[in-house]
Amino acid sequence: xxxxxxxxxKVEYLQILDxxxxxxxxxxxxxxxxxxxxIYEMLVLIRVFDQKAFNMQxxxxxxxxxxxxxQEACQVGSAFALDDDDFxxxxxxxxGLLIARKQPIVQVLQYWNGDERGSVSPKNVNNFxxxxxxxxxxxxxAGAAFAAKLRNTKQVSVVYFGDGATxxxxxxxxxxxxxxxxxxxxxxxxxNQYAISVPRSKQTHSDTIAQKAxxxxxxxxxxxxxxxxxxxxxxxxxxxxxxxxxxxxxxxCYTYRLADHSTSDxxxxxxxxxxxxxxxxxxxxxxxxxxxxxxxxxxxxxxQKVLVxxxxxxxxxxxxxxxxxxxxxxxxxxxxxxxxxxxxxxxxEELFGK
Amino acid sequence: MVVTNIVQAVTMGLRxxxxxxxxxxxxxxxxxxxxxxxxxxxxxxxxFGADRVxxxxxxxxxxxxxxxxxxxxxxxxxxxxxxxxxMYSTFDQLLSHAGRIRMRSRGxxxxxxxxxxxxxxxxxxxxxxxxxxxxxxAHTPGLKMVVPSNPYDTKGLLAAAIRDPDPVIFYExxxxxxxxxxxxxxxxxxxxxxxxxxxxxxDDLTLISWGAMVKTCQEAVEKLNNKYSVxxxxxxxxxxxxxxxxxxxxxxxxxxxxxxxxxxxxxxxxELIASINEKVLLSLExxxxxxxxxxxxxxxxxxxxxxxxxxTRILKxxxxxxxx
Ligand SMILES: Cc1ncc(C[n+]2csc(CCOP(=O)(O)OP(=O)(O)O)c2C)c(N)n1
Numbered sequence: 001x002x003x004x005x006x007x008x009x010k011v012e013y014l015q016i017l018d019x020x021x022x023x024x025x026x027x028x029x030x031x032x033x034x035x036x037x038x039i040y041e042m043l044v045l046i047r048v049f050d051q052k053a054f055n056m057q058x059x060x061x062x063x064x065x066x067x068x069x070x071q072e073a074c075q076v077g078s079a080f081a082l083d084d085d086d087f088x089x090x091x092x093x094x095x096g097l098l099i100a101r102k103q104p105i106v107q108v109l110q111y112w113n114g115d116e117r118g119s120v121s122p123k124n125v126n127n128f129x130x131x132x133x134x135x136x137x138x139x140x141x142a143g144a145a146f147a148a149k150l151r152n153t154k155q156v157s158v159v160y161f162g163d164g165a166t167x168x169x170x171x172x173x174x175x176x177x178x179x180x181x182x183x184x185x186x187x188x189x190x191x192n193q194y195a196i197s198v199p200r201s202k203q204t205h206s207d208t209i210a211q212k213a214x215x216x217x218x219x220x221x222x223x224x225x226x227x228x229x230x231x232x233x234x235x236x237x238x239x240x241x242x243x244x245x246x247x248x249x250x251x252x253c254y255t256y257r258l259a260d261h262s263t264s265d266x267x268x269x270x271x272x273x274x275x276x277x278x279x280x281x282x283x284x285x286x287x288x289x290x291x292x293x294x295x296x297x298x299x300x301x302x303x304q305k306v307l308v309x310x311x312x313x314x315x316x317x318x319x320x321x322x323x324x325x326x327x328x329x330x331x332x333x334x335x336x337x338x339x340x341x342x343x344x345x346x347x348x349e350e351l352f353g354k
Numbered sequence: 355m356v357v358t359n360i361v362q363a364v365t366m367g368l369r370x371x372x373x374x375x376x377x378x379x380x381x382x383x384x385x386x387x388x389x390x391x392x393x394x395x396x397x398x399x400x401x402f403g404a405d406r407v408x409x410x411x412x413x414x415x416x417x418x419x420x421x422x423x424x425x426x427x428x429x430x431x432x433x434x435x436x437x438x439x440x441m442y443s444t445f446d447q448l449l450s451h452a453g454r455i456r457m458r459s460r461g462x463x464x465x466x467x468x469x470x471x472x473x474x475x476x477x478x479x480x481x482x483x484x485x486x487x488x489x490x491x492a493h494t495p496g497l498k499m500v501v502p503s504n505p506y507d508t509k510g511l512l513a514a515a516i517r518d519p520d521p522v523i524f525y526e527x528x529x530x531x532x533x534x535x536x537x538x539x540x541x542x543x544x545x546x547x548x549x550x551x552x553x554x555x556x557d558d559l560t561l562i563s564w565g566a567m568v569k570t571c572q573e574a575v576e577k578l579n580n581k582y583s584v585x586x587x588x589x590x591x592x593x594x595x596x597x598x599x600x601x602x603x604x605x606x607x608x609x610x611x612x613x614x615x616x617x618x619x620x621x622x623x624x625e626l627i628a629s630i631n632e633k634v635l636l637s638l639e640x641x642x643x644x645x646x647x648x649x650x651x652x653x654x655x656x657x658x659x660x661x662x663x664x665x666t667r668i669l670k671x672x673x674x675x676x677x678x
Contacts, residue, residue: 063478063655092480114478114655132481133440134412167411168443195412197388203411270387329660332653343619347648351660 011211013254014234015224019282021290029233033297035080039228040292041306042076043285046096048310049105050259052318053095053112057263061322063114066092070226070258073284074190076100077231078158081239087126087144087157089137093190093257094130094160101127105317106324115327126155134195135165138174138187145183145248156242158186158235164195166209175216175250184242186235187213187250190225192257197270213250225253226284256282355537360530363505363538364394364470367512368432370542372402375430378516381408382417382434391436392472392531418444421467422452425521431467432516438473438525439482445490452521453496468515472528473501474566474615476662478655479528485652486616488564491523492593492625498522498547499592503568505536507590510545518547527566534569550596552603556585559672560603562626563613564589567663571613574668582676592622600626601633608639609678611671613663618646640678645671 079100111118131137141159213220238249292298389396475484
């Protein structure tokens, strides 16, 4: 019996705005000029934040911090496509996403200074605390999405993770569950080419991460993760699809981490400067500026204004952050259970007196 | 002799064993080109090649599971888990398999793996970068559990762990990775598993600890300024633990304080107290007490000092036992 082809698959790639600011108008998501300006302002704001937080860590004013420079479009673009009561399950590299999702900047700083109060999600916004373990949060998104389906809330659950996370079973199991339950989950992989020092090529033998969706019978797409319009379109499409009961999507945002892995890392040990320079040319903000310039949506004065405005917002938040009193030490006991155990009560008394 | 801190002692131990036995393979996330996030494997890939010092994909369960398969088929894998908080996903492999292979195959297959991992808090690290889970592993049959407290023991215990015929969890005290320097031999030596170390002899009270807390205990003893004669015992191996050394010491002193960084309930101090009760209850002049972290998740940096036992709390414990 000759072999026959049972199934054939393809993997699509989406880019709308290239690095020179050229745009494929046919694919362009519907955005008003005001919306484009708002998106631009958020991109600049989180970049200013990122640099400030890094500087503060270096000055000893903040704990370990994880930069996201280069990945702003993934975070702002996806946040733009969501409603407040949609769930996000962020990873540690998602400070920009949190800010774009209305998490007060002061709180984001608190978190990175080792103050758990920074993780408290604003009222009516479902920002789950960031996941420090790589990949474990993927399964929660499948579950929250399944709940939304069972409860018919029309919420979508979006989970963020890196290329490294796709090596973990959690990621595969999450896609499998979301697929089986046909749940409104969106899996956003910010493929920034590295998991600390390990390049993507050593993380998986497959050519793309997007194609991993195929095995679970769900849709997967690779997009230019430095292209804000591609992110908005892909996430909007996935969200609409999820809301209308058509199941989960995996979006591989092909991007790059322009900074070190963290404030404890020295990326020069494992990647050449030339590589970073090459990727810097694809910068998501530069590219949007070119587009906006062409559309007469941006001139030098506006650009300057946005920068100054962003710096003011961040400085104000930093001032407020530095005035915050440290948390009550008893907090370490207070939130473990709804009701403290007898042992905990005794331990608390031993530590802090009656 | 060479002046060495604990991280360097790990590197030396690994280098020695890689050179001694061609079946030893070091594996984990970022251990190759990057030399590990703490540089514990610095230079080893260059020296021994990418087949002996292997950068793996990011998947702890598979790192350990794969190491088990490699061990079953003749190698001696030394796996690194980047932080002990990321051991949790390996439990299935360790608890369901590593600790049972010898028994299930009646010795036909064995599992001589070592899983190294930095543990403990005190360096303002992120969530899950500060865990102390030694009691969990001690509560698993078939796994040995080792926690060194200084460079000399680190190199010697690591060599012993790698040569051991059974699976060993090797906890490295991250907080004092670079805080203690010692002159240690460059030549091959081992510190046997299962043997405690009496760091300082004394008659009034036995103070037992392991890992990074040994240093904190030493600070407390120093602050005591010879008010009491304290016998300081470094347990070094949690499983199998040296019950005899503890019984001998407590028999002599009649009083005991146990210090660990892990949380209290189900912590390893409880096991040691049971052992003391079983062996030398009638020698006790006061109840044995434990100075531990409270029963809460390790807090983020701002509050970690309230969680971690310190010299002051240890001194208070000593006074309580001495004045009983
Ligand atoms: C389960 C787990 N293992 C290891 C680590 C340590 N670690 C932190 S980030 C990281 C690399 C993650 O890479 P990737 O998933 O690609 O995300 P990126 O950091 O590049 O955004 C590692 C190994 C961790 N946090 N969690």
